[in-house]
Amino acid sequence: xxxxxxxxxxxxxxxxxxxxxxxxxxxxxxxxxxxxxxxxxxxxxxxxxxxxxxxxxxxxxxxxxxxxxxxxxxxxxxxxxxxxxxxxxxxxxxxxxxxxxxxxxxxxxxxxxxxxxxxxxxxxxxxxxxxxxxxxxxxxxxxxxxxxxxxxxxxxxxxxxxxxxxxxxxxxxxxxxxxxxxxxxxxxxxxxxxxxxxxxxxxxxxxxxxxxxxxxxxxxxxxxxxxxxxxxxxxxxxxxxxxxxxxxxxxxxxxxxxxxxxxxxxxxxxxxxxxxxxxxxxxxxxxxxxxxxxxxxxxxxxxxxxxxxxxxxxxxxxxxxxxxxxxxxxxxxxxxxxxxxxxxxxxxxxxxxxxxxxxxxx
Amino acid sequence: xxxxxxxxxxxxxxxxxxxxxxxxxxxxxxxxxxxxxxxxxxxxxxxxxxxxxxxxxxxxxxxxxxxxxxxxxxxxxxxxxxxxxxxxxxxxxxxxxxxxxxxxxxxxxxxxxxxxxxxxxxxxxxxxxxxxxxxxxxxxxxxxxxxxxxxxxxxxxxxxxxxxxxxxxxxxxxxxxxxxxxxxxxxxxxxxxxxxxxxxxxxxxxxxxxxxxxxxxxxxxxxxxxxxxxxxxxxxxxxxxxxxxxxxxxxxxxxxxxxxxxxxxxxxxxxxxxxxxxxxxxxxxxxxxxxxxxxxxxxxxxxxxxxxxxxxxxxxxxxxxxxxxxxxxxxxxxxxxxxxxxxxxxxxxxxxxxxxxxxxxxxxxxxxxxxxxxxxxxxxxxxxxxxxxxxxxxxxxxxxxxxxxxxxxxxxxxxxxxxxxxxxxxxxxxxxxxxxxxxxxxxxxxxxxxxxxxxxxxxxxxxxxxxxxxxxxxxxxxxxxxxxxxxxxxx
Numbered sequence: 001x002x003x004x005x006x007x008x009x010x011x012x013x014x015x016x017x018x019x020x021x022x023x024x025x026x027x028x029x030x031x032x033x034x035x036x037x038x039x040x041x042x043x044x045x046x047x048x049x050x051x052x053x054x055x056x057x058x059x060x061x062x063x064x065x066x067x068x069x070x071x072x073x074x075x076x077x078x079x080x081x082x083x084x085x086x087x088x089x090x091x092x093x094x095x096x097x098x099x100x101x102x103x104x105x106x107x108x109x110x111x112x113x114x115x116x117x118x119x120x121x122x123x124x125x126x127x128x129x130x131x132x133x134x135x136x137x138x139x140x141x142x143x144x145x146x147x148x149x150x151x152x153x154x155x156x157x158x159x160x161x162x163x164x165x166x167x168x169x170x171x172x173x174x175x176x177x178x179x180x181x182x183x184x185x186x187x188x189x190x191x192x193x194x195x196x197x198x199x200x201x202x203x204x205x206x207x208x209x210x211x212x213x214x215x216x217x218x219x220x221x222x223x224x225x226x227x228x229x230x231x232x233x234x235x236x237x238x239x240x241x242x243x244x245x246x247x248x249x250x251x252x253x254x255x256x257x258x259x260x261x262x263x264x265x266x267x268x269x270x271x272x273x274x275x276x277x278x279x280x281x282x283x284x285x286x287x288x289x290x291x292x293x294x295x296x297x298x299x300x301x302x303x304x305x306x307x308x309x310x311x312x313x314x315x316x317x318x319x320x321x322x323x324x325x326x327x328x329x330x331x332x333x334x335x336x337x338x339x340x341x342x343x344x345x346x347x348x349x350x351x352x353x354x355x356x357x358x359x360x361x362x
Numbered sequence: 363x364x365x366x367x368x369x370x371x372x373x374x375x376x377x378x379x380x381x382x383x384x385x386x387x388x389x390x391x392x393x394x395x396x397x398x399x400x401x402x403x404x405x406x407x408x409x410x411x412x413x414x415x416x417x418x419x420x421x422x423x424x425x426x427x428x429x430x431x432x433x434x435x436x437x438x439x440x441x442x443x444x445x446x447x448x449x450x451x452x453x454x455x456x457x458x459x460x461x462x463x464x465x466x467x468x469x470x471x472x473x474x475x476x477x478x479x480x481x482x483x484x485x486x487x488x489x490x491x492x493x494x495x496x497x498x499x500x501x502x503x504x505x506x507x508x509x510x511x512x513x514x515x516x517x518x519x520x521x522x523x524x525x526x527x528x529x530x531x532x533x534x535x536x537x538x539x540x541x542x543x544x545x546x547x548x549x550x551x552x553x554x555x556x557x558x559x560x561x562x563x564x565x566x567x568x569x570x571x572x573x574x575x576x577x578x579x580x581x582x583x584x585x586x587x588x589x590x591x592x593x594x595x596x597x598x599x600x601x602x603x604x605x606x607x608x609x610x611x612x613x614x615x616x617x618x619x620x621x622x623x624x625x626x627x628x629x630x631x632x633x634x635x636x637x638x639x640x641x642x643x644x645x646x647x648x649x650x651x652x653x654x655x656x657x658x659x660x661x662x663x664x665x666x667x668x669x670x671x672x673x674x675x676x677x678x679x680x681x682x683x684x685x686x687x688x689x690x691x692x693x694x695x696x697x698x699x700x701x702x703x704x705x706x707x708x709x710x711x712x713x714x715x716x717x718x719x720x721x722x723x724x725x726x727x728x729x730x731x732x733x734x735x736x737x738x739x740x741x742x743x744x745x746x747x748x749x750x751x752x753x754x755x756x757x758x759x760x761x762x763x764x765x766x767x768x769x770x771x772x773x774x775x776x777x778x779x780x781x782x783x784x785x786x787x788x789x790x791x792x793x794x795x796x797x798x799x800x801x802x803x804x805x806x807x808x809x810x811x812x813x814x815x816x817x818x819x820x821x822x823x824x825x826x827x828x829x830x831x832x833x834x835x836x837x838x839x840x841x842x843x844x845x846x847x848x849x850x851x852x853x
Contacts, residue, residue, distance in 0.1 A: 106776050119773055137791035143804040228544045264667050275783045
């Protein structure tokens with residue numbers, strides 16, 4: 001079997017694309033519900049994702065098959081396709097928030113004066129191109145982009161440290177239920193294990209492979225957590241009103257005062273990684289749709305997926321806020337089930353005897 | 363192709379040769395060996411006539427009882443080949459050899475006494491080095507092979523000739539080191555070159571274009587060099603080299619983008635200096651490609667990117683400029699490209715005058731007349747200089763610069779970001795001869811990073827790059843620290 005990915009690439013995939021997507025409006029939403037304990041809500045989400053990934057590594061070792069193959073083998077083709085259809089909806093919903101954030105961020109921070117649709121629509125041309133790629137190309141993108149993410153995030157965080165008041169997160173745990181509320185509200189930004197669910201069976205089994213994947217996730221978790229803490233400590237009680245903290249966090253640094261807004265260079269690099277990160281749900285939605293329809297040409301499902309997102313992102317502007325609220329208030333359970341619970345449930349499916357022999361031989 | 367046999371009667375042979383080759387530079391010299399008629403068939407401009415008279419005609423005239431075997435033994439030449447068909451007679455003659463045909467025999471003898479005008483081995487103008495060998499390839503394939511052989515004196519260095527071109531019959535040499543090159547790669551390349559059905563090959567770039575696997579790609583897929591030391595080192599990394607008669611440029615396959623960021627000097631100077639220079643080259647290329655576009659994007663869409671004092675300078679300098687920022691930059695870039703093209707093509711004696719008119723008069727006057735602004739001119743000048751830090755990729759990067767400029771003028775910085783992602787994605791998914799173009803960065807090959815942007819010390823480069831798939835990976839054996847300590851103690 002020729003594998004598309006290596007464990008190292010999955011680890012770098014997590015490091016390159018997982019943290020970046022959580023640095024736009026996630027902080028504001030978490031702070032709204034959990035205030036100074038927002039980082040605990042973030043930690044809870046990260047911990048659940050970590051456990052799900054651990055479970056999926058075990059599933060991969062046990063079955064040595066893709067998610068679709070596991071479903072088809074145990075429940076038949078029809079059930080497998082129904083489950084995939086639900087995941088298609090899941091990824092389409094998961095794609096919406098980052099798309100919406102990116103569009104607004106681009107408009108607010110970059111184009112105060114120009115038309116949003118005109119400047120944002122080209123993104124979908126790129127997204128179609130990304131969606132048509134094989135998993136191998138995505139892995140290779142991660143190989144090159146993790147360094148951009150790492151340096152740019154660390155640069156923003158380092159510049160923000162000067163205006164950070166670490167005392168702002170104390171007393172820890174004062175918000176009680178608010179922490180859980182915050183946890184629930186930010187679920188759509190997490191449930192990243194779902195990407196990994198569609199990678200099982202595609203990566204090479206090698207020595208220290210599990211450790212590499214887990215270290216990749218831990219790296220991403222540390223960056224996300226550090227961002228959450230610093231974000232709250234910079235903005236404190238106005239954190240719940242900070243829509244695009246990335247462009248604001250570092251600007252109070254004395255270095256910026258003397259040199260100029262060179263933090264924008266880091267933001268530009270972040271946007272490169274983010275451009276790929278926000279196309280990822282659409283990428284997986286395309287792969288799923290391709291499997292459901294059963295066609296060879298990838299550009300057809302890619303066109304459908306991106307067309308739907310383009311229509312929602314540009315022409316249904318009036319309903320966008322309503323859609324976001326719907327996803328974050330009403331669909332978080334749906335996200336949790338598909339992103340965390342179903343992957344864990346796969347642990348209870350036993351591989352067939354022939355399969356076991358095959359794995360044993362392998 | 364029909365293989366025509368050589369007639370036994372010499373009269374028929376002469377008639378046939380005269381009939382088929384009606385060209386004044388092709389000579390048929392008739393003479394006798396004992397009492398048998400014989401001819402020497404050669405191309406006047408390609409042979410050393412003095413050597414033929416001395417080493418072929420004179421000994422043969424003294425030969426008694428001539429047989430074909432005796433003739434072969436009598437001729438004083440190391441390049442002797444027996445040929446059996448008329449097609450080969452023509453091929454050998456036009457290749458610069460002299461063909462001896464004798465009455466009563468349907469075989470011929472090709473004798474090599476080539477002589478034609480050629481350039482002396484000199485330092486190549488495209489890759490000048492401060493330190494290291496200064497020899498460069500010339501147009502003669504045999505000289506080039508000798509330059510290569512002098513650097514790899516091993517029987518494992520295989521050189522295989524393929525004749526390409528229906529009319530030109532150009533010799534192409536495929537060179538590789540057996541046991542170092544990836545299995546199957548030389549065969550793949552040879553098969554590809556053999557399948558080339560073309561009238562004539564004038565330069566190695568013809569072969570390079572044919573060897574590219576993605577014909578429409580903007581990016582290079584075959585490495586080129588004019589220096590034998592670089593070619594030898596690339597062969598020793600596991601690549602296959604291709605030399606073409608008539609071209610001073612050697613080709614190497616597989617190609618990775620990184621190799622154009624490495625220069626010969628890097629290997630002859632200190633590691634620290636080499637690392638710094640490589641990083642500088644990368645930075646320069648980014649500046650060359652992105653700076654004009656960034657400036658336009660900042661002027662049109664993102665003024666907040668510019669520091670206030672710089673912004674004020676720009677505002678003052680663009681006051682009264684009739685062109686939009688993107689058109690102004692495009693216009694300046696076009697002038698630069700025209701000047702560049704003209705300076706390459708124009709005769710040297712007018713070069714100085716055009717440089718003064720183009721560089722000083724045009725630039726200065728255009729700024730004073732208020733057609734273009736001083737910052738735009740300065741940015742294009744910086745970009746132009748930076749581009750030449752990686753001369754091998756100037757063509758690709760100058761096109762990319764233009765694309766980025768158009769995108770920045772239309773969509774601003776965000777458009778540039780999208781364009782950058784598209785290019786990165788294209789590059790990382792690109793493979794040529796099963797080798798990723800962006801290796802060792804993507805896929806990440808940590809062991810090959812010792813000679814990537816960071817230039818490791820010689821002792822660190824113990825292994826051949828994994829990128830080229832060589833099975834024989836060790837290229838340097840260094841004593842372990844334990845051994846070194848032992849040696850020290852014993853001393």
